[in-house]
Amino acid sequence: MEAYIRGIGNISPQHSWGNVILAEDIVSYEGNRLNCIEPDYKEYIKPIQRRRMGRILKMGVSAAGKCLRDAGVDMPDAIIMGTGLGMQGDTEKFLKAILDNDEKFLTPTSFIQSTHNTVGAHIAVMLKCNKYNFTYVNDNLSFEGALLDSMIRLSDDPSEKILLAGIDEMTDSYFCITKNAGFWKEDISDNLGLLKHAGPGSIAGEGASFFIVTGETHPDNYARFAGIDTFYKPESDKEIDDFIIAFLAKRSLSLDDIDLIITGINGDSRWDSGYFRLQDTLFNGKPLAYYKHLCGEYYTSSSFASWLAAGILKTQSCPETILLNNNEVNKPIRNILIYNYLRNTNHALILLSVC
Amino acid sequence: MTRIVVTGMGMITAIGKDTGENLESLKTRRHGVGSIKLLDTIHKDELLAAEIRFTNDELAAISGITDGERYTRTSLLGLIAASQAYESGIGKYGDTDNTRTTVVSTTTVGGMDKTEQYYRDFLESSKYSHFVYTHDCSDSTRQISDHLGIRHLNSTLSTACSSSINAILIGAKMIKHGLADRVIAGGTDALSKFTLNGFNTLMILDKGHCRPFDASRTGLNLGEGAAYIVLESEAAAKKDNKKIYCEINGYANANDAYHQTASSPDGYGPYLAMKEALDISGLKPSQIDYINAHGTGTDNNDLTEGLAIEKIFAPDIPPVSSTKPYTGHTLAAAGVIDVIFSILSIQQQLIFPNLNFSRKIEELSFEPVRELQQAEIDHVLTNSFGFGGNDSSLVLSKY
Numbered sequence: 001m002e003a004y005i006r007g008i009g010n011i012s013p014q015h016s017w018g019n020v021i022l023a024e025d026i027v028s029y030e031g032n033r034l035n036c037i038e039p040d041y042k043e044y045i046k047p048i049q050r051r052r053m054g055r056i057l058k059m060g061v062s063a064a065g066k067c068l069r070d071a072g073v074d075m076p077d078a079i080i081m082g083t084g085l086g087m088q089g090d091t092e093k094f095l096k097a098i099l100d101n102d103e104k105f106l107t108p109t110s111f112i113q114s115t116h117n118t119v120g121a122h123i124a125v126m127l128k129c130n131k132y133n134f135t136y137v138n139d140n141l142s143f144e145g146a147l148l149d150s151m152i153r154l155s156d157d158p159s160e161k162i163l164l165a166g167i168d169e170m171t172d173s174y175f176c177i178t179k180n181a182g183f184w185k186e187d188i189s190d191n192l193g194l195l196k197h198a199g200p201g202s203i204a205g206e207g208a209s210f211f212i213v214t215g216e217t218h219p220d221n222y223a224r225f226a227g228i229d230t231f232y233k234p235e236s237d238k239e240i241d242d243f244i245i246a247f248l249a250k251r252s253l254s255l256d257d258i259d260l261i262i263t264g265i266n267g268d269s270r271w272d273s274g275y276f277r278l279q280d281t282l283f284n285g286k287p288l289a290y291y292k293h294l295c296g297e298y299y300t301s302s303s304f305a306s307w308l309a310a311g312i313l314k315t316q317s318c319p320e321t322i323l324l325n326n327n328e329v330n331k332p333i334r335n336i337l338i339y340n341y342l343r344n345t346n347h348a349l350i351l352l353s354v355c
Numbered sequence: 356m357t358r359i360v361v362t363g364m365g366m367i368t369a370i371g372k373d374t375g376e377n378l379e380s381l382k383t384r385r386h387g388v389g390s391i392k393l394l395d396t397i398h399k400d401e402l403l404a405a406e407i408r409f410t411n412d413e414l415a416a417i418s419g420i421t422d423g424e425r426y427t428r429t430s431l432l433g434l435i436a437a438s439q440a441y442e443s444g445i446g447k448y449g450d451t452d453n454t455r456t457t458v459v460s461t462t463t464v465g466g467m468d469k470t471e472q473y474y475r476d477f478l479e480s481s482k483y484s485h486f487v488y489t490h491d492c493s494d495s496t497r498q499i500s501d502h503l504g505i506r507h508l509n510s511t512l513s514t515a516c517s518s519s520i521n522a523i524l525i526g527a528k529m530i531k532h533g534l535a536d537r538v539i540a541g542g543t544d545a546l547s548k549f550t551l552n553g554f555n556t557l558m559i560l561d562k563g564h565c566r567p568f569d570a571s572r573t574g575l576n577l578g579e580g581a582a583y584i585v586l587e588s589e590a591a592a593k594k595d596n597k598k599i600y601c602e603i604n605g606y607a608n609a610n611d612a613y614h615q616t617a618s619s620p621d622g623y624g625p626y627l628a629m630k631e632a633l634d635i636s637g638l639k640p641s642q643i644d645y646i647n648a649h650g651t652g653t654d655n656n657d658l659t660e661g662l663a664i665e666k667i668f669a670p671d672i673p674p675v676s677s678t679k680p681y682t683g684h685t686l687a688a689a690g691v692i693d694v695i696f697s698i699l700s701i702q703q704q705l706i707f708p709n710l711n712f713s714r715k716i717e718e719l720s721f722e723p724v725r726e727l728q729q730a731e732i733d734h735v736l737t738n739s740f741g742f743g744g745n746d747s748s749l750v751l752s753k754y
Contacts, residue, residue, distance in 0.1 A: 001532075079610075085491055086513065091549075095471060098552050103397045111553035112615050112742070116463070116492065116513035121743025124610040130627055133610040133745055134521060137465075138511040139493040145510045152528050177477040181484035232506050299491075345497070346509075 001151040003225040004355060006161065007071025007212035009063040010307045011036050012295050013205060018066070020222065021311035022319045026294065029191045032184040033175055033204045034296035039066075052109065053122075054089045056169035056208075060119035061126065063208040064163060068127075071212035071220075077160035078132040079120045080149050081167060082142035084299020086116035086135075089171045096173075119167060140342035142166065143209075143303040144350065147228045150213050158215025166303025167208040170296075175204055183297075185267065192321070194267040194293040202266035205296015209303035211310075217355065223313035225306070226335070227251050227351035234347065240274070241282050244339070247349050258286065259333045260318060262305050264340030265290040266297045271344055278339075279325065287329045289322040302340045302350060309336040309352040359527040360754060362537075362597040363444015363585030364695050365436045368682045369405035369578055372417065373439055378699050381707040382727060386681045388564055388576045394546050402560055404546060405578030405683025407432070418502070425485065427466040428579075430495040432688075433543030436581035437499045440539055444585030444597065448503045457508045457535035458500050459526045460583075461518035461542035461687040465492040467549045495543055508535060513687065515741030516649075517608070518542050519582070520690035520749055524606040526586050536591060541583030542687035550686065551577055557616065565652030565684075567677035568661065568723045570714040575651040578683020582691040584698075600698050604734070604752040605636030611744030622659030624746040625649075626666050629736060632748035633667070638734055643673045643750070645706050645730065647697045647737040650677020650723070651684050660738065661719040669720060673736075676724040680710035690739035694749060697735040701753045706730050 010016040013034035015023035027037070036059060041050055044062035053061070060081075068076070085091075093110040115121075117135035124133050132153070136145030143166030150162045178184065185201035188194070194203060213225065229247050234240045248254055261283055263275045279288055295304040312318050313336060318329045334354050341347040366373065369387025370380035380387070387405040391398065394406065407414075414431040415423020418438060423431065437458070441448045445456065466489035473483040488494065496511040508529075514521050519542030526538035544550075554560050554577060561574035584600075592599055609631060611624025618624065633640060646668075649660055657677075664672060678696050685692055700706060709723035733753045740746045 137492040
């Protein structure tokens with residue numbers, strides 16, 4: 001199963017809009033929350049529509065538009081989204097109205113837009129796309145579910161061009177709720193120093209990473225998704241190691257073939273030890289990277305990591321800011337392994353390779 | 356070509372806490388729609404719903420859980436239905452299942468029942484923070500995996516009211532592609548103030564009992580429930596001498612691409628879903644013996660679904676009925692509940708009646724089946740359509 005990346009559209013807290021690779025001016029944020037740098041929506045959405053759309057919908061629709069243009073695709077053969085929280089803003093708006101007005105004087109707009117598949121559905125309406133339209137909502141495996149579905153489709157029909165995405169928004173209320181629940185570091189001065197702030201919690205993020213994936217080779221392809229697999233609540237270190245080795249072996253690879261490992265390290269001392277153990281054992285000697293200081297922690301952050309990896313493979317250059325250790329990144333960079341987990345529950349491996 | 360078969364099933368709805376009770380209700384016209392007793396809403400006396408008449412404590416007791424207050428109602432319903440499916444198709448649960456059994460679950464509101472109860476507390480303190488973790492749609496999937504001891508791949512999807520048909524679709528593909536040996540596919544949704552008020556503001560709730568395919572229909576009744584089926588390859592099921600309930604013969608998902616909540620005037624998305632599912636099954640329309648319709652009772656759905664059915668099947672339209680008047684519209688669970696009802700149709704050679712019907716829709720040539728009917732049923736088509744123009748159909752065949 002292979003999925004070549006033909007097009008990209010990416011909105012993140014970094015300058016990723018229209019860029020293949022992380023721009024040199026890395027954006028730093030004060031405090032524990034990173035917001036997307038939103039593009040000028042004018043080019044992609046009419047003003048009358050824009051007013052009625054929630055923030056995540058605007059981000060999704062324009063990132064989709066950018067991505068389709070980048071790939072030169074007018075009509076995708078499938079739209080497959082991954083989102084951990086879906087339409088969090090619209091959901092809260094309707095919920096607050098219910099609670100504030102004791103279930104009275106409600107209007108349907110925010111309810112209509114609260115459905116989890118709204119972004120994919122809206123793109124379908126805009127494109128008049130009658131094809132397969134799925135939305136995965138599976139914690140930190142939401143993008144992974146969408147990717148797996150895409151790869152299944154492409155192994156059935158490699159000619160398809162699939163619009164694949166990971167998208168999540170952070171709202172003020174949800175930030176407050178998750179802050180109270182202890183998700184975020186209280187006293188962090190800036191995101192780039194994430195790993196210097198020991199202790200529990202991470203920093204909040206969001207993003208919209210869109211891809212056109214296809215089974216067909218083409219000189220304009222950026223990179224290819226060469227594998228995706230997930231595992232659940234591992235009971236021992238050995239189980240984790242075995243899973244990673246088997247994942248690579250299934251693709252006729254070993255760790256020797258992996259030129260860079262991008263980990264989901266998020267600064268949370270309660271959970272990061274799993275990554276650091278691997279740095280000293282299975283991943284010993286390998287160049288290790290992390291990315292959540294750039295985009296923050298969110299359910300579909302692995303789609304940002306995938307964008308990052310695709311850019312590294314395409315340009316054959318690795319931004320310094322993501323490197324965790326001094327092990328050299330050998331060129332040519334052929335294979336990048338992304339390993340991300342959340343609270344030691346859902347673990348995911350994504351393999352990206354050069355075309 | 357790998358054939359996909361159903362080897363287990365389980366469900367809880369307003370008409371019964373297991374498959375047997377549901378069948379008995381379907382046969383005896385015992386519907387589950389009535390006044391709202393458990394959900395705390397100002398609409399109690401004004402709106403009807405198909406509520407499952409068990410408190411969360413009672414649901415916890417049914418599923419053998421001691422700390423039930425920590426679970427959302429969506430999870431509790433899911434646990435009950437998924438455990439039944441596991442027991443009927445795989446065996447006793449509880450020990451770690453080290454096989455490649457996958458859970459593909461769906462829900463539209465996830466843990467909203469707890470979120471709407473504690474939302475203000477969430478904003479002020481950490482007192483009820485454990486329900487912050489149960490808010491998103493994947494919580495019930497993990498609870499099911501943990502309860503059943505499943506460690507392999509899990510997935511959750513949400514495509515509004517067509518969700519659980521889509522879980523079956525992707526579950527079947529996972530088996531075909533060798534990613535799982537068996538899949539527990541289905542969905543769960545509890546009633547919440549959020550959805551009740553949402554549908555109410557859209558003005559698509561019938562104040563009385565819903566009347567699918569009736570000329571005077573004015574809307575749907577919401578329901579709650581959960582259902583799961585066990586999918587396996589035919590080869591695996593045969594090797595283990597499993598009882599095979601039916602074959603999943605065709606499936607499709609298409610998009611209406613018309614409007615977020617309304618269907619296109621001619622039901623183009625529904626037409627595409629039915630047509631592609633039939634094409635994949637290799638069956639001719641004339642071979643379909645019964646259509647278990649989405650049939651929610653809204654003005655828009657029943658007309659457009661009916662037109663799409665006519666476009667494919669006219670002039671020989673097979674018997675059609677909607678079972679929504681029994682269970683209400685159970686959102687993410689609706690598709691898989693209809694699948695189990697369709698399996699029961701095949702097993703029992705029965706067509707379950709479309710309650711509350713009196714007058715045909717003028718634009719349509721057919722009326723739904725009104726009485727319990729004995730019939731030779733080899734192939735059933737079942738539909739599930741959702742917001743965002745998400746339309747899915749499944750063809751089930753006697754094995």
